[in-house]
């Protein structure tokens with residue numbers, strides 16, 4: 001298997017390939033995004049059954065680095081990285097659980113939730129960051145002058161970058177939109193020792209600044225390496241989420257996978273992983289993908305409505321789903337392919353709908369972040385319209401841990417969230433320390 005190779009090429013198909021160890025983010029010919037291309041013929045040297053056996057055998061192993069859900073599939077991700085340069089905190093292998101009670105309430109018996117927030121930094125961004133930082137470590141070992149890694153972030157990317165960079169001993173610089181990130185998210189890069197800059201702008205504004213600071217190749221500024229999902233190394237790790245879901249169903253595909261989207265890197269990655277499995281004969285068809293957007297920040301939904309004839313950008317309004325508060329999505333073209341090739345759907349949900357869906361899921365034992373609420377709310381709408389059938393198997397990707405969004409939870413149950421009716425608010429009851437009163441009160445609640 002040592003002959004396996006991967007390199008960058010233009011996503012739109014311009015000629016030319018580039019080493020994954022080169023400082024390059026976009027196609028020098030057309031300015032479009034790059035993607036990592038694998039040698040499919042070399043990968044076909046193993047049969048579908050051999051790949052399944054190999055990957056199944058690695059789940060949970062302590063043999064470095066294969067116990068990671070990402071590096072357990074190293075041949076498909078970044079085969080040329082030396083094992084000693086892998087920077088991993090054994091991300092991935094997150095639980096896919098049967099949300100039986102919630103499913104029954106909304107009328108779909110096979111509702112499954114992929115809890116990607118049960119991860120080192122509390123979101124699915126760890127999956128991509130382990131790959132990017134491992135490549136940077138190898139670059140530095142080979143003498144490429146990368147002095148620091150940097151990202152603009154709505155919160156979760158910066159937490160993942162700061163943690164993996166700290167684990168590798170590589171300096172990290174974080175650009176955050178001032179006041180638009182939850183305190184729990186802001187504190188993660190601070191705790192991990194990153195250099196945190198809060199800019200007086202929104203996410204899209206941070207993205208503009210960081211693009212000027214992290215130039216491609218030859219430029220004197222190329223020593224600060226861009227870690228946003230525009231850098232397609234991240235996509236390689238993120239794509240394992242789709243592979244893992246199929247693996248967890250004993251290599252069967254679900255009918256639908258629903259994911260909240262902002263910058264559109266993750267839905268592109270989900271598709272890329274599934275497509276690779278199809279090319280290697282592991283699955284015979286693709287699940288239908290649903291992209292869920294907040295109606296306050298819905299450029300992809302608007303593009304979908306116009307049949308993807310033109311890319312819409314908006315100024316993102318303030319949404320509870322802060323990680324998807326993005327108006328000019330970078331991975332637009334890749335995401336259009338993901339929707340079109342899977343007969344997919346883009347749906348939007350209001351602030352109330354996402355908060356209500358999250359609260360309802362919580363009453364069945366989950367603890368959902370607002371983005372997961374958006375994905376669930378999109379599902380509820382599609383069930384109502386009978387686009388998703390009650391007999392179908394549905395996976396909702398839960399992208400972050402609810403504990404990162406405590407103000408959202410508190411606000412909901414205190415009834416203080418804007419544009420949200422807290423129908424399921426469950427405030428504590430204050431009582432005197434009197435057993436008689438306490439007993440009566442409990443009795444009333446239980447009847």
Ligand SMILES: *Cc1c(COP(=O)(O)O)cnc(C)c1O
Nearest residue numbers: 156262263264265266323399400
């Ligand atoms: C990053 C993120 C998303 C969206 O991913 P994109 O690649 O930006 O579309 C959704 N939910 C959470 C919690 C995230 O951190």
